[in-house]
Amino acid sequence: MDLQPLLVEKVKDAVKQMYDVEVPSVEFQPTRKDFEGDITVVIFPMLRYVKGNPVEIGSKIGDYLQEHVEEISRYNVVKGFLNLVVSDVFYLNFFNNIKNEENYGFAETNSKASVMVEYSSPNTNKPLHLGHIRNNLLGYSVAEILKASGHKVYKTQIVNDRGIHICKSMLAWQRFGNGETPKSSGMKSDHLVGKYYVAFDKAYKAEIAQLKSEGKEKKEAEKTAPILLEAQAMLRQWEAGDEEVVKLWKMMNGWVYAGFDTTYKNLGVDFDKLYYESDTYLLGKDVVEDGLKKGVFFRKEDGSIWIDLSDEGLDEKIVLRADGTAVYMTQDIGTAIQRVTDFPDINGMVYTVGNEQDYHFKVLFLILKKLGYTWAEQLYHLSYGMVDLPSGKMKSREGTVVDADDLIQNMDKTAEEISKAQGKLEGYSKDEKKKLYRTIGLAALKYYILKVDPKKRILFNPEESVDFQGNTGPFIQYTYARIQSILRKADFDISTTREMTFDLHAKEKELLKQIQVFPETLQLAAENHSPALIANYTYDLAKEFNSFYQQVPVLPEVDQQKKQFRVQLSKKVGEVIQAAFKLLGIDVPERM
RNA sequence: GGUCGCGUAGCUCAGCUGGAUAGAGCAUCUGCCUUCUAAGCAGACGGUCGAAGGUUCGAAUCCUUCCGCGAUCACCA
Numbered sequence: 001m002d003l004q005p006l007l008v009e010k011v012k013d014a015v016k017q018m019y020d021v022e023v024p025s026v027e028f029q030p031t032r033k034d035f036e037g038d039i040t041v042v043i044f045p046m047l048r049y050v051k052g053n054p055v056e057i058g059s060k061i062g063d064y065l066q067e068h069v070e071e072i073s074r075y076n077v078v079k080g081f082l083n084l085v086v087s088d089v090f091y092l093n094f095f096n097n098i099k100n101e102e103n104y105g106f107a108e109t110n111s112k113a114s115v116m117v118e119y120s121s122p123n124t125n126k127p128l129h130l131g132h133i134r135n136n137l138l139g140y141s142v143a144e145i146l147k148a149s150g151h152k153v154y155k156t157q158i159v160n161d162r163g164i165h166i167c168k169s170m171l172a173w174q175r176f177g178n179g180e181t182p183k184s185s186g187m188k189s190d191h192l193v194g195k196y197y198v199a200f201d202k203a204y205k206a207e208i209a210q211l212k213s214e215g216k217e218k219k220e221a222e223k224t225a226p227i228l229l230e231a232q233a234m235l236r237q238w239e240a241g242d243e244e245v246v247k248l249w250k251m252m253n254g255w256v257y258a259g260f261d262t263t264y265k266n267l268g269v270d271f272d273k274l275y276y277e278s279d280t281y282l283l284g285k286d287v288v289e290d291g292l293k294k295g296v297f298f299r300k301e302d303g304s305i306w307i308d309l310s311d312e313g314l315d316e317k318i319v320l321r322a323d324g325t326a327v328y329m330t331q332d333i334g335t336a337i338q339r340v341t342d343f344p345d346i347n348g349m350v351y352t353v354g355n356e357q358d359y360h361f362k363v364l365f366l367i368l369k370k371l372g373y374t375w376a377e378q379l380y381h382l383s384y385g386m387v388d389l390p391s392g393k394m395k396s397r398e399g400t401v402v403d404a405d406d407l408i409q410n411m412d413k414t415a416e417e418i419s420k421a422q423g424k425l426e427g428y429s430k431d432e433k434k435k436l437y438r439t440i441g442l443a444a445l446k447y448y449i450l451k452v453d454p455k456k457r458i459l460f461n462p463e464e465s466v467d468f469q470g471n472t473g474p475f476i477q478y479t480y481a482r483i484q485s486i487l488r489k490a491d492f493d494i495s496t497t498r499e500m501t502f503d504l505h506a507k508e509k510e511l512l513k514q515i516q517v518f519p520e521t522l523q524l525a526a527e528n529h530s531p532a533l534i535a536n537y538t539y540d541l542a543k544e545f546n547s548f549y550q551q552v553p554v555l556p557e558v559d560q561q562k563k564q565f566r567v568q569l570s571k572k573v574g575e576v577i578q579a580a581f582k583l584l585g586i587d588v589p590e591r592m
Numbered sequence: 593g594g595u596c597g598c599g600u601a602g603c604u605c606a607g608c609u610g611g612a613u614a615g616a617g618c619a620u621c622u623g624c625c626u627u628c629u630a631a632g633c634a635g636a637c638g639g640u641c642g643a644a645g646g647u648u649c650g651a652a653u654c655c656u657u658c659c660g661c662g663a664u665c666a667c668c669a
Contacts, residue, residue, distance in 0.1 A: 032613095035612080042611060044611070045611090078612070079612065080612085080649090080650095081611080165669080313595080315594095315665070318667055327667060327669090328669050355662090355663065355664090356664065357664090358596060360664090360669095385597080385598080386662080386663085388662095424629065440631090451605075452604085452605065455597065457597095457661095459604085467617080469618080470617035471604090471616060472631085475632085478631045478632075482632085490628095536616090540616090543616085546632060546633065547634090549628080550624095551633085553627060554628055555627080555628045556628065557628095591629085
């Protein structure tokens with residue numbers, strides 16, 4: 001079915017027969033749209049082995065291929081490029097083979113090693129915001145892509161449910177909350193907790209200002225503000241297991257989880273396993289002791305334990321404090337090992353974490369390798385750029401964030417406005433419409449974020465960022481809906497197989513070529529951990545279909561053979577769009 | 593200062609394991625709904641690919657230097 005390996009052989013044969021030399025490899029590329037052809041052989045690299053004029057060599061190889069490979073029907077040579085025209089029969093056969101394949105493009109599960117994908121991992125002191133959305137969408141999508149490419153995948157998150165930031169919200173609630181609950185306030189429960197996080201910061205700033213006016217240095221004031229000291233005391237009480245504090249902690253965390261659940265559900269992401277930092281923050285210490293014995297780490301005079309990474313071009317890095325308490329790195333070492341204990345079949349992990357932690361993960365992976373874990377070779381930091389606003393960075397403390405829930409709601413509203421203006425939804429019930437607006441709004445948001453390279457920063461302008469036209473989620477959904485409309489109106493059994501003896505329209509051929517590269521695009525996306533490749537692929541496919549749709553009649557076609565084929569082709573395009581969008585976590589509507 | 597990432601059309605982005613005249617969308621302008629959904633299609637306009645060197649038959653892509661933006665270099669997470 002794949003033509004390329006055959007062509008490699010035949011090109012080699014041709015060169016050997018005519019010039020009596022062996023070329024080690026043959027370079028191909030898809031033929032550019034401006035030229036006639038489907039596959040192009042690049043002649044230039046052969047000039048090292050074959051002396052002569054590239055055009056002449058190309059023509060000779062072309063003659064040979066035309067004669068010896070039945071799939072090649074014509075060729076032309078431009079400069080050093082041999083453009084080959086692949087026969088319609090080849091593409092029609094290809095289509096016949098895959099048209100009824102249900103999971104076309106997807107690899108068999110378990111054909112590759114298992115991977116754990118971590119994403120989201122929020123703090124439990126405030127609601128999720130746009131930055132989390134990027135994280136969630138990326139992590140979820142990469143997990144889906146890995147699954148489709150044959151890996152077994154475990155989705156996980158580590159909930160950062162302890163620490164000083166949590167105590168800040170707790171303390172502020174205690175002090176200013178007057179017993180306010182999600183019920184009594186009517187607020188979404190995670191937003192209520194976030195409100196007190198902001199309240200803490202406000203009170204803290206006020207105290208700093210007060211101290212400064214009393215003549216204290218700024219740094220001194222920041223360190224000694226009473227409310228901060230109290231929060232720190234609360235953290236110590238929590239660690240000591242103080243009943244009162246733990247009770248408050250459980251209650252407020254419960255509120256946050258309830259809120260997160262809603263947001264996750266709205267976003268359409270999920271997890272197979274949750275880890276809580278309150279359970280894992282002590283992990284890793286014994287590993288450090290172990291590594292110390294093995295000589296991976298060393299102890300400084302004050303008793304703290306370090307690793308020397310200067311051979312790798314990095315610094316020394318602390319892994320355990322002098323008083324024996326853990327640092328972030330200690331926990332991460334311990335957690336990684338814990339995961340492999342819990343899921344012994346995993347042979348790799350993906351960490352979806354912002355690029356400000358590039359250095360941390362470089363060090364973490366190095367340490368795990370040095371400790372001798374085989375799976376440490378298969379760790380990947382899915383690093384992504386920040387989401388900035390026109391006004392600058394988002395800061396939860398100061399309340400300058402684009403809230404996740406608000407954003408999703410805004411997308412719904414925009415989708416509703418546009419849909420109403422289009423007026424194509426007669427016959428839909430109120431609930432159906434509402435669901436559809438959500439589907440479209442989310443598609444716009446998700447596609448907008450996933451189509452760009454994760455490494456790049458995103459500048460998000462809430463006023464005008466998310467589009468519904470052009471290279472967007474709704475555009476692709478619209479293409480899908482159009483196809484479904486054709487399928488609904490096709491008043492004959494489209495599954496019957498007919499002889500296909502006609503010539504392909506150029507647009508049909510383009511569509512088949514695009515369908516053909518879906519499996520390799522998926523594999524590439526998996527290797528590169530890149531949903532953007534899937535997004536761009538799907539866009540190209542949709543664009544190609546719309547062009548076809550415009551120029552080639554499907555249902556009005558009188559030739560029954562062609563009509564049958566075009567309906568089947570449209571159906572397949574729809575299926576691929578649906579499958580690809582599923583990898584991005586985006587649903588497709590029957591109508592819109 | 594060291595390290596890492598980014599810099600492509602007015603804006604948002606593809607292309608980056610080297611290949612033909614650097615591609616899309618938005619915006620601006622022209623056409624196309626008495627054939628299947630105009631959230632569409634067809635076209636016009638728009639570029640010294642941050643700059644300069646180098647490697648190569650060939651560089652947006654690889655190497656070097658420089659410039660700009662960001663992150664990081666905490667016994668914070």
